[in-house]
Every structure is written in C-alpha cells, then in structure tokens.
Amino acid sequence: MTTTQKPTDTVLAELVQTERIHRLLFDYAFHLDMNHPDEIAALFTEDCYVAYGPTFGAEGRQAYSETLGGIGSFFAATSHHVSNIVVDFGPDLATAIVRSVLYAWHKYTKERPDGHFFGQYHDELVRTDEGWRFKRRELRASGVVDFHVKKQIPIGRAES
Amino acid sequence: MTTTQKPTDTVLAELVQTERIHRLLFDYAFHLDMNHPDEIAALFTEDCYVAYGPTFGAEGRQAYSETLGGIGSFFAATSHHVSNIVVDFGPDLATAIVRSVLYAWHKYTKERPDGHFFGQYHDELVRTDEGWRFKRRELRASGVVDFHVKKQIPIGRAES
Amino acid sequence: MTTTQKPTDTVLAELVQTERIHRLLFDYAFHLDMNHPDEIAALFTEDCYVAYGPTFGAEGRQAYSETLGGIGSFFAATSHHVSNIVVDFGPDLATAIVRSVLYAWHKYTKERPDGHFFGQYHDELVRTDEGWRFKRRELRASGVVDFHVKKQIPIGRAES
Numbered sequence: 001m002t003t004t005q006k007p008t009d010t011v012l013a014e015l016v017q018t019e020r021i022h023r024l025l026f027d028y029a030f031h032l033d034m035n036h037p038d039e040i041a042a043l044f045t046e047d048c049y050v051a052y053g054p055t056f057g058a059e060g061r062q063a064y065s066e067t068l069g070g071i072g073s074f075f076a077a078t079s080h081h082v083s084n085i086v087v088d089f090g091p092d093l094a095t096a097i098v099r100s101v102l103y104a105w106h107k108y109t110k111e112r113p114d115g116h117f118f119g120q121y122h123d124e125l126v127r128t129d130e131g132w133r134f135k136r137r138e139l140r141a142s143g144v145v146d147f148h149v150k151k152q153i154p155i156g157r158a159e160s
Numbered sequence: 161m162t163t164t165q166k167p168t169d170t171v172l173a174e175l176v177q178t179e180r181i182h183r184l185l186f187d188y189a190f191h192l193d194m195n196h197p198d199e200i201a202a203l204f205t206e207d208c209y210v211a212y213g214p215t216f217g218a219e220g221r222q223a224y225s226e227t228l229g230g231i232g233s234f235f236a237a238t239s240h241h242v243s244n245i246v247v248d249f250g251p252d253l254a255t256a257i258v259r260s261v262l263y264a265w266h267k268y269t270k271e272r273p274d275g276h277f278f279g280q281y282h283d284e285l286v287r288t289d290e291g292w293r294f295k296r297r298e299l300r301a302s303g304v305v306d307f308h309v310k311k312q313i314p315i316g317r318a319e320s
Numbered sequence: 321m322t323t324t325q326k327p328t329d330t331v332l333a334e335l336v337q338t339e340r341i342h343r344l345l346f347d348y349a350f351h352l353d354m355n356h357p358d359e360i361a362a363l364f365t366e367d368c369y370v371a372y373g374p375t376f377g378a379e380g381r382q383a384y385s386e387t388l389g390g391i392g393s394f395f396a397a398t399s400h401h402v403s404n405i406v407v408d409f410g411p412d413l414a415t416a417i418v419r420s421v422l423y424a425w426h427k428y429t430k431e432r433p434d435g436h437f438f439g440q441y442h443d444e445l446v447r448t449d450e451g452w453r454f455k456r457r458e459l460r461a462s463g464v465v466d467f468h469v470k471k472q473i474p475i476g477r478a479e480s
Contacts (some may be wrong), residue, residue, distance in 0.1 A: 006329040009166040026244040035318040066373040072320025078304040079278035084346040118399035145399040160392025169326040186404040195478040232480025237463040239438035
C-alpha cells in the first residue's frame with residue numbers, strides 16, 4: 001500500500017489531464033444542447049472520424065461540420081447527460097482512449113414523442129497545442145425510446 | 161507538451177478544490193432528495209441569490225430557506241442527477257463559476273404524472289472558512305415534461 | 321485560505337484514489353450493461369454483502385455471483401448512469417465509504433413497459449493489491465417507474 005506516499009508526477013499529470021478531458025466531453029454536450037455547431041466542430045481534429053451508425057459516419061471535420069447544420073431545425077431542445085467517464089492514456093499523455101455513458105433527451109420540432117437515447121461514447125482523443133480534441137468519436141446505443149434514428153451501433157451486450 | 165512534467169502547485173490546488181466543489185453540488189442534490197431543507201440552506205451564503213424563474217428568485221438565505229419548506233409535502237420523491245460539471249476559478253481560488261447539467265425526476269404527492277426537468281445549473285461560489293458555498297444559483301431549463309412549474313429560465317439555445 | 325499553497329501529499333493521494341474509486345463504480349455499471357456477470361463479481365470481495373431489498377441480500381461473492389446469471393435473459397438492455405459520487409476515506413486510504421446516485425433504464429425481454437430506477441448506491445470499499453473492491457454495496461430507491469422489483473430499500477427521505 002503506497003496510498004499515503006506522495007503520488008508520482010506522472011499520476012498527478014494524468015489526474016490533471018483527466019479533468020481537462022472531462023471538460024472536452026462536457027463542452028461537446030453543452031454546445032450540442034446550445035445549438036452551437038461551429039463550437040462543436042472546433043472540438044474535433046481536421047482528420048476526425050465520427051461514427052453515426054453501423055455502416056456510416058463523417059470523415060473529416062468539414063464533412064462532420066456539415067452534418068451539424070440540422071440540429072437547430074430538427075430538434076426543439078436536447079439535453080445530453082454524460083457520466084461514467086473512464087480515461088486511459090497513451091504514451092506521454094499525448095493521446096487518450098475514453099469511454100463514457102450518455103443519456104440524451106430530445107424534443108423534436110415536428111409533432112412526435114420525445115426521443116430518449118441510452119448508450120456509450122467511445123472516443124480517441126489527441127492532445128494538441130490548443131488542448132484535447134476528438135480524433136474519433138463513436139456513439140453506441142444500449143437502447144432507444146421513440147428515437148428518430150432507427151439503426152444504431154450496438155454496445156455489444158453479451159448474449160446469455 | 162508538458163504533461164509529463166510535474167504539474168504546478170496551482171494546478172493541483174485547483175484539482176483539489178474542484179473535487180470539493182463537486183461535493184457541494186452533490187450535497188445539495190442529496191439533501192434535496194432527502195428533504196433536508198436546513199442542510200440545503202446551510203450550503204448558501206447569507207447574501208445568496210437563488211434564481212427560480214425569468215422574473216423572480218429568493219434574495220438571501222432566509223428568504224430562500226422559506227421557499228424550501230414545501231419540498232416534503234409537495235413532492236412524494238425526487239431524484240437529482242448532476243453531471244457535466246465545469247469549474248472556472250477566480251483569483252486565489254477564492255471564488256468559482258460553475259456550470260453543470262441536471263436531470264431531475266419528480267414524483268408528486270398529488271395525483272399527477274411524474275415531472276421531468278432537463279437543464280443546467282449556473283453557480284457562483286465563494287470559498288469560506290467552512291468551505292465552498294453558493295453565492296448565486298440559477299437553474300435554466302433545456303426543457304421539461306409534465307413539470308409543475310410552467311415558466312423556466314431558458315438555457316438560451318441558439319435559433320437556427 | 322491555503323488554496324494557493326501546495327496541497328499535502330495526503331490530499332493528493334486522496335484525489336488519485338478517488339479517481340480509481342470512480343472507475344470501480346463505472347466498471348460495475350459498464351459490465352452490468354454489457355451483461356458480463358463474471359467481470360461484475362470480480363469487483364467484489366470474497367466476503368462481500370450486497371443488499372437487494374429491505375429484508376434480503378447476497379452474502380459472499382459466490383452467492384452474489386449466482387444472482388447475476390439472469391441479467392442477460394431477464395433484460396433485453398439496461399443503461400446505468402452513475403453520478404453525484406461522494407467519497408470518504410478511512411485511515412491510510414485503505415477503506416472508503418462512497419455515496420452515489422443512479423438512474424437506470426431497463427428494457428425487459430418480456431413484453432412490458434421499460435423500467436426506470438432512481439436512487440442511491442451506498443458502498444463500503446476496501447483497497448486490495450488488485451485495487452479497490454466492493455465489500456458492501458447497498459442500493460436504495462428514491463423511486464421507481466414500471467420496475468420489476470416491487471419492494472426496495474428506501475433512501476430514508478425525511479417526512480414533512
């Protein structure tokens with residue numbers, strides 16, 4: 001047991017970067033709920049890949065950015081609740097693999113029941129001079145209720 | 161890249177205080193769900209301001225405290241889920257601006273559908289000898305479902 | 321006010337262990353949603369106690385493990401959202417008392433409405449050579465909606 005010993009500088013540096021990674025995830029959710037597509041896109045790398053579904057996604061920030069235009073007109077309101085964040089760092093804390101859990105509520109502009117999304121984000125982050133950015137973001141569904149997207153990437157729950 | 165260098169004492173002090181600020185937010189939610197109005201009020205400064213709606217709020221801990229009396233009789237149960245916490249410190253870590261996200265479920269004592277609140281807390285905190293306290297707390301709504309309060313402070317989602 | 325002073329090694333060690341404890345709670349939720357009963361059981365001590373209801377629970381990892389077999393067949397999907405985590409350490413950071421909040425969504429294999437659970441985890445953790453483990457885990461309910469378990473341990477909300 002070494003808990004009462006001084007934590008190493010590396011462990012402390014990981015803690016500091018973990019908090020900054022939390023903020024990246026929270027800024028994404030904030031700007032999504034605020035309908036700030038430009039601020040969302042700025043959180044991704046130029047060569048990012050964003051996986052939407054089993055068979056498709058957006059390659060590159062420009063392509064991803066174009067998919068964000070409809071947020072404001074398609075949704076009347078959204079609320080993204082991100083928790084259960086687990087961070088694993090690469091060498092020199094230059095990259096990170098991050099897993100988190102999402103509950104998202106969606107109110108549509110069209111007359112239809114509110115949509116509920118339950119699932120996981122799986123992210124590959126890179127540390128840039130401007131801070132942490134999404135290089136790859138994949139959203140997987142545990143399940144949905146009255147959601148507008150019919151086909152999701154499953155979390156891969158084991159069969160019994 | 162300085163991640164593998166030793167974090168500065170200031171950065172580490174911010175991490176320590178960030179965890180304590182998380183606890184303030186979580187204690188508020190805990191005492192609210194437990195119907196502990198006195199414990200809730202004790203988390204606020206004497207001169208606090210709590211914003212309820214677009215046009216009204218409670219000025220001072222005493223006035224705020226009086227608004228908490230009805231929690232137990234009005235709600236049969238509540239559950240406040242706080243996440244997406246982002247903290248920005250003022251000089252000397254004596255103050256902090258905090259943004260967080262709330263999903264709150266409400267079961268009423270009256271026969272009516274459960275109420276759901278989705279939104280953001282925007283807090284101004286001050287550090288006292290007894291620890292962090294709320295000087296200003298504002299609750300903004302992304303949206304609500306079957307909620308008893310008809311008029312909320314909007315999060316200010318951008319129009320498209 | 322000593323915030324700008326260097327945090328003590330003990331305080332920093334607590335921060336490091338707090339993050340590891342978060343991960344234990346998140347790994348539990350992850351493996352539950354992924355239907356990984358063996359991975360869940362491995363997070364508990366040999367002599368653990370898991371409290372299910374007001375009058376019963378599982379004593380020991382083996383007994384607990386046997387209760388996990390039905391997860392995959394009983395639920396079509398679940399999503400466990402853990403937040404509001406508050407950690408209090410024992411001497412030498414060898415033990416910890418942890419309180420957290422849960423929102424869990426359950427989709428059943430049987431034809432019935434989705435079940436929603438709102439409540440609190442109350443955990444007693446011990447630090448082993450393999451890391452933090454659950455020695456005691458108790459789930460208390462603020463309330464439920466269409467949940468399959470009729471009787472829960474209440475959070476003990478004060479009467480008005």
